[in-house]
Amino acid sequence: MGRSIARRLVSTLATAAVVTAGLALPMSPASAQTGSATGYATQNGGTTGGAGGQTVRATTGTQIHEALCERPSTSTPIIIEVEGTINHGNTSKVSGDGCETADDVIELKKISNVTIVGVGSGAVFDQLGIHIRESRNIIIQNVTVRNVKKSGSPTSNGGDAIGMESGVRNVWVDHVTLEASGGESEGYDGLFDLKNNTQYVTLSYSILRNSGRGGLVGSSESDRSNGYVTYHHNRYENIDSRAPLLRGGIGHMYNNHYVELHKSGINSRAGASAKVENNYFEDSKDVLGTFYTDERGFWEVSGNIFDNVTWSSQGDENYPAGPDPQSNTSVSIPYSYELDDAGCVPEVLEQTAGAGKGNRISDGNCEAEEPTDPDPTDPDPTDPDPTDPDPTDPDPTDPDPTDPPNGTNLSIGAGADGSSKASGTSYGNVVDGDMSTYWSPSGSTGRISVKWGSNVTVSTINIREAAGAEGNIGSWRVVDHDNGTVLATGSGAGVITFDPTTLRKINFEITSSNGTPRIAEFETYAG
Incomplete structure (x- = not known):
């Protein structure tokens, strides 16, 4: 997908043995x-x-x-x-x-x-x-x-x-690395199965791949005595289904990377509850929901990235959470944990997950990329002069729905991150005030976010496409990253308004396009 290594990635990797100046030192293979x-x-x-x-x-x-x-x-x-x-x-x-x-x-x-x-x-x-x-x-x-x-x-x-x-x-x-060479027809079953009253289990920093079945919790709809299972910092790759399948009980899934889930992913059913946060779902189908049964399960979602995920229609014994996953329960977690940003998860796991990686871990503070805002004390000759109107801007006397709203653009000085980006582009380009730079996803869809270190109130955003890419953005949704609430949906770039919302991070998620999207500026306003 052409991802770049996150700027803070190296400093967020740690081992239980040795850490010097924030840089993880490889552990001895012995x-x-x-x-x-x-x-x-x-x-x-x-x-x-x-x-x-x-x-x-x-x-x-x-x-x-x-x-x-x-x-x-x-x-x-x-x-x-x-x-x-x-x-x-x-x-x-x-x-x-x-x-x-x-x-x-x-x-x-x-x-x-x-x-x-x-x-x-x-x-x-x-x-x-x-x-x-x-x-x-x-x-x-x-x-x-x-x-x-x-x-x-x-x-x-x-x-x-x-x-x-x-x-x-x-x-x-x-x-650990758990792998097969096919599905049930080739003689294989699950990679990680829990059943008949199994509780208080954690699977972490592992790879599960090339199997028909990732794993289950509960062997049948009546086997509901299992649960209290945590799955974090794992990579599921080339799996048909069960990533995992939950029958009753509670599962907590955070900072996992799901790639090529062919039929279904997290299957919460038979009264199970899943807390699903800051995961990266990629090139997959029906990654969350209740599947293959009428006995429904529940989920709480926040901070996840859905990159080229397709969803089937709801029908008998098929209840996908998407295409706009919303929480339908609340799950209380009794232990403390740190969350990496979902956009950072693929790179973190490339260096940490699986056997033979020196048992390296993340400290839970990884961000997709540090802000690339220009130093306001160091004028850049390539930056536009704020006193010199941009000749590409429309005439301010000619009202246009794409004109910026009145007020202060809160994105200037903020940070930015997102899903995977195209080569030569940067997340920070959408908050630098420069229409000549832009962010573009590595594919036809993706997410770009603006974030702050403390709460801000936003009610209007302005998505400005780079020159030559006008009209490339198709359908989109605006999401409060903090709790997963969808603030607005629509199509095309321009000014988007919604009820005033207090948050620390706001997502603009492109769900379809008419060409390669290029966002030059993601402006945010209080009113």
Whole structure:
């Protein structure tokens, strides 16, 4: 899509190990578990895994089972560092007082206080799933699980890359890569499934890709005992559906990047509630709603970007939230968290998500781009003289609906960001007072925003197209970024008015075009 790296991106990346002057230093590839649990995994007593216990190294699945079984009890803390490829040929059942294991699957059953972390040159679970059952306080970090099958040969873990069921509590899965090579017809099932009373789970900084099913919470419409699940800073790519599917319970999705969701994305149904904020949805279909059932779910939305997202029409067992997603519930989150700007999410995740990224994280303060406002104390010869009327402006004595409103343009001195931008353009160009510079989306649609450091009241905006691009903007909507409220809809550039609204950030979202949009100025006025 031609995105540029956000100016503040490098300074917002951090590791739990070393940060110098705000610049993230790559961790050693041999590093073990780092960081602390986030999201719902911090609740219900927290999730610490094997912290404080013995650290052992395993290069086969059988050795992982041996490490579990040799503990004095099923709750003795242990950190298992895994290196190499774990597969059917080296994973066998082991018996002991500290475990209940099985052949051809990594079985974490009726145990607690365990960390499995990839180290060294990496840990790959090849065609072999990780099964968590009747267990609690588990951490899985920095591993790849790929091509787990439920049919064909070989099979493992019911086809789930990571699956949890039967009274599971407090699991943190972080910096993992979960992938398949097709859908159910090719023998694969879900990448990340939770069912039968599984609660307080977080999936963070991970990649889920190339699968028919991303994952579910609840195995059927009657399995509603699951929930309190957080999904943040994950990249879903080339997934048919279930990103995730929620049946009952609460899910919190923030700062995720969804790319090429072919059939549906976040499917909130059977009374589930999803808090969906500051995510980037791209090149996808029906990314939020209730699908394939009449048992509706709910959602609260804010700060999301919908970039080339298509929506189907509502019908039987099909209730998409778009094309203008609005909140239909309110979800209270009991833990603290920091939000990256949605426009920054794709670049953040390119550097942090998945196994083998040094467990790098964002500090939650990433913005799509720093303001590029000119220094008012440093006159630029290319800037227009405010005392010299722009010859391209219409005659002020000739009223025209595209004339700027009276008053102060609040955009001068403000910041700007947006969805992905075309090469050679800048977000800051729409707030610099210069009609010769402009922002253009990387495709035919996109979002451009003006933002302030404190509340301002806006009731009028003026969208001014660059020379040669007049008439290229088709349909649009104006959105209060702070709460997702749609303030106005219409088509074409020019002056747009709405009820006075107090906010910190306002979005102009282009939903169709007659050519490549070029916005020279996004002016804002109090009246």
